[in-house]
Amino acid sequence: MLDTLLPILIAGALALAVVGAWRRVRLWRQGRPAPVSLLKGLAAIPRRYLVDLHHVVARDKMISNTHVATAGGFVAAAVLMVLVHGLGLAEGILGWVLLAASATMFAGSCFVARRRRNPPARLSKGPWMRLPKSLMAFSLSTFAITLPAVGLLPEDFGSWILALVLSAVLVWGLGEMFFGMTWGGPMKHAFAGALHLAFHRRPDRFSTKEGGEGRSTGLKALNLDDHEAPLGVETPSDFTWNQLLGFDACVQCGRCEAVCPAFAAGQPLNPKKLIQDMVVGMAGGSDAEYAGSPYPGKPVGEHEGSADGPIVARQGKALVDADTLWSCTTCRACVEECPMMIEHVDAIVDMRRFMTLEHGNTPNKGAEVLDNLIATDNPGGFDPGARMHWAADLALPLMADRGEAEVLLWLGDGAYDMRNQRTLRSLVKVLRAADVDFAVLGDEERDSGDVARRLGDEATFQSLAKRNIATLSKYRFKRIVTCDPHSFHVLGNEYGELGGEYEVRHHSTFIAELYDAGKLAFAPWKGGRVTYHDPCYLGRYNGEFEAPRNVLKALGIEVAEMERSGFRSRCCGGGGGAAITDVPGKQRIPDMRMGDVGETGADMVAVGCPQCTAMLEGVVDSTAEVRDIAELVANALVEAPASAGDRSQAQGPQAVEVS
Template sequence: MTTKSVVFAVILLGAFGFFGLSLRRMIKLIALGKPENRLDHLWERLKKMIAVALGQSKLFREPIPGLMHAFIFWGFLVLLSSVLEAIGEGLYSGFSLSVIGVFYQPLHFCQELFAGLVILGIGIALYRRFILRPKRLQVDRHAQFDATAILLTIFLIMVSLLGQNAVRLQGEMNQSGHFLSSALAPILTSSSASVNATLYEVYWWLHIGLVLGFLNYLPYSKHAHILTSVPNVFLTSLKPKGALQPIDLEAEGVEKYGASDIDDLTWKQLLDSFTCTECGRCTASCPANITGKKLSPKKIMTDIRHRIAEKGPMLLDGGTAAPVQDGEKNPLENTLLHNYLTAEELFACTTCMACMQECPVNNEHIPAIVDLRRSLVLMESNFPPEVQVVFKNLETNFSPWAFPASARADWAEGMNIPKLSQSQDADILFWVGCAGAFDARYTKVTQSFATLMQKAGVKFAILGTEEKCTGDSARRIGNEYLAQMLMKENIATLNGYQVKKIVTTCPHCFNTLKNEYPQFGGNYEVVHHSEFLRTLIQEGKLKAVKEEKTAITFHDSCYLGRYNEIFDQPREILKSVPGVNLLEMKRSKSKGLCCGAGGGRMWMEENEGKRVNVERTEEALALKPDVIGTACPFCMTMLEDGVKEKEASETVKVRDIAEVLLAAAE
């Protein structure tokens, strides 16, 4: 072996050894989290990994930044072959991948192509970061330096690769596979053979040195996602998006519910924090942050990572902290809650899932937020004071409102609607929901939908006074105990009647009944009224015949759209009405902006920043519609309040899809 080979072998072993120790440390820190099985349905996981991680599908929701990142990511994958070749050459003089025969020339072409695309991507990234400066890229000095250093390092890795190729080409006749390095040869090479020999060594050592240095820097920077993003996507939850993980409230010996620190979170939630790219897409789409609240989904991820860095090593050392100076606090006495994240931040979340929808590496912010809320509610009784009334009403009246349970079926007086206790041969149960039963405005929607079912000849029944709140708000606020009580009581009633199919107008009821009741033995076919009405139209049982010359913009409910991917059905119902001109807001469908009521926010005051419902209403009113269409009771309330605040009630109405269809039906 040559001196170069020996020196390089020592450096290579040292670099790989240090990287191995760093990776081992990271894995041990992640393993501090609670156990969770994420290795089921391997084929489904593989497909998701290929689409999201390798295909970069979520990044292309923003085309220009998406293309920029894809150039860099795909370039790195292709250029791993050049790194392998450089390592082989360092260990054995004259080594090359030419042993692959006819594929060697195309490989060089791909290397050159992607090296150019990576450089282009870096240029776009620097332009966006320093010239365009979108809000989500306006970060502190340390984060800016870190990102810039990484981009420049990648740039030098590409230039050094092209420099090696350019020197190799000197004197070669066939340069077809090296179109970029041959074009740059006048800049990167010399006419002197001896100088070129020196340049080649400089380029080679620069290339491999930067690659090995970059590799060992990754575990300690925000760019750790380069190592963790692919496995993180592979380990994405395959459970329904709308299903929170239940707490086993009957487990013996459990003294703590929810999460107050990193060792209360699952290992996957800790992995999420290491995988966070700090791109800011989550925060840029967060309705709370957009309207001036302190909540930042990105900060939640980075705070978890910072707390791991503070507490993790001490836990690995047996829970002992390093000596502290007089007056200093022992870091073990800190917690993720309160020292890093405040109750104010956590309760600002509407659980709209925009953060998770936009995250390019499939981080799961909402489950972590709810776990932290659970600790606040169940362990500290720490929640917004107005929620206390909601909890009391749910416990005594089985509804967030103070109306007595005996009034739950009052909306149906005179409509000849049977109760399930009187008509057990019904084909479908109409789950009315609390808003549908008690809210003065939304009972009109309930009546409209019931009338449409009667017109279509549907055999349905209601539970009447036997129906109770599904537990959605209690669960998402963090009161898992109250939520499970309501859920189990409802399931006992439904199973007692052997209910098979349920239809509901409320997306929150729909999501809970469909995705969370199976956790406790409640397995039913659950459909939303938008799906049900569209089916009745398709079957010819309902038909809109009266012309409605109306401009309508439809607002997507988060729990209907992002959670359950029901986007087209409500629009198809509106389009079936003659004369309707359907207008789309810029933020619509999977990019729709929350109304501000989800996650229990319906029952909380909004004292910080701009009201979310006003932000959404302004976007709708900018289209100058006659009607803002909805398919959710919470959305209807929030948008009607927004229209009133903007003093537009005389010209713009908020109507449910059932009301629009009924007005035009035969």
């Protein structure tokens, strides 16, 4: 009886899966067109899956092994099942391999089941709770029906009742695995995920056989010359189709939620919920079915939307509230953690663009900052002619006078901030000590456009960027050095699309190079315990984790690492205009970060970003002092390596004195 039933069941499940896939593809195709290479993408799936995606998943060994067993077993079992039971090719080794595959899958599903017994808060519940049972149903029933095929059991073993029960279990398994995969069950992640890898909007994120670090973090520019092109994303269908596909790939593992600083601070943002809301919007409906952690302070079930309905309502509620989108610090921790390589930050900025460019609704000080950027080229509304006042006594060489220099020192808007001026003075001292041939743009410099872009004002960003590029094109220099990772990122990764290609160095990288070249010598470190805070825009955005640590090591400092450091570093709360839009939460992000610092027992935290300095120094009653790496280096400078032991040259960490 099973012989006749199995091919029908399998064929039926496959047919339903194809119908479902067609429907799913139609949902994605509601999005705007995006050029992708179909065949190349499909061909890249195995490598992208096995190398890049696995690299992320493998950060949790247990889950990685579980997934290898379950997914690997399933893919093998599914293919072989079609061959063995669907087409009746049971002879030889195929049946045995199918047995082994289903057994492996069963073993994996046991670990999945164990995981689901006391799941952490970040995991979604709901349909996901039945997944281990479905996996077991599929693997066990496949195993059982294959036993007769390889001759371990007689063909007519058991009664028809047993056969019926077996068929029922198999139907459950097939239903979840094939039907559910394309009709929206938990297994959807496998189908959408594979295609998402193929047609990812940032193919540069994946490594190639030739190597390459596989990093693509710059935001993509809007075409402002085309007056018909939409300004950002208003409705789910305004996303590109591969973005929608990416949202559909989410496995709701909640790794993003676990690392999101805004979520931890009780601000109304949960990256996982946001992606799920986009899926809800794409298909139409309400978020009532969502079974994970909600946005803090916002109950589930009150929002709904459709593919062509607004995501953020002008008044009242739609799919997502505006403060959810403005809570994001664009720290990319969620993107870095996401095993499905979903681009949360791109989506958030896309939606912000619409709110700023079309609604004119940048919250709190956002509108004022953007107005200042338009009128004065800096977010504080300061006189552009006063940009160099801090350096009146330093006689900095100006590019306008020199025309060329080896290093162009990009000062950033920190030039107006009294705290950051100390960092800049230190950096100048270091550059002079190392005899670097450098010059500054002086009053010709403008804001890099980072804040404007991340607040969604692409028009102001492009205006600033184009003018900066025009200024830079007047001069000859080998590289740009800056102590602001935000300028570093924008100049290095985002100006290229607008026609400005530069070699940009963060000052920590540059100082490390100078030290390695023997141009700097330091007095031995006499201070206390020091920890290092990785700025998001230096670390996750640009992969620079080592240079700052090398500089600290050269200073004789042994870094007491925080639990969350390196690519898992927690944001200071100052990125992405979050300090400007200032969405209230239960606690402040910098307070949490200084808590992390406190846990290491360090009495000083070294940073490499003016935003981080400002945010972390704004923490009241903190146990640690905040110093930029440039300040530490400038304090430890000694004349020549020979005099390194000269005590009179050594300065304590407290004395911030710059000649």
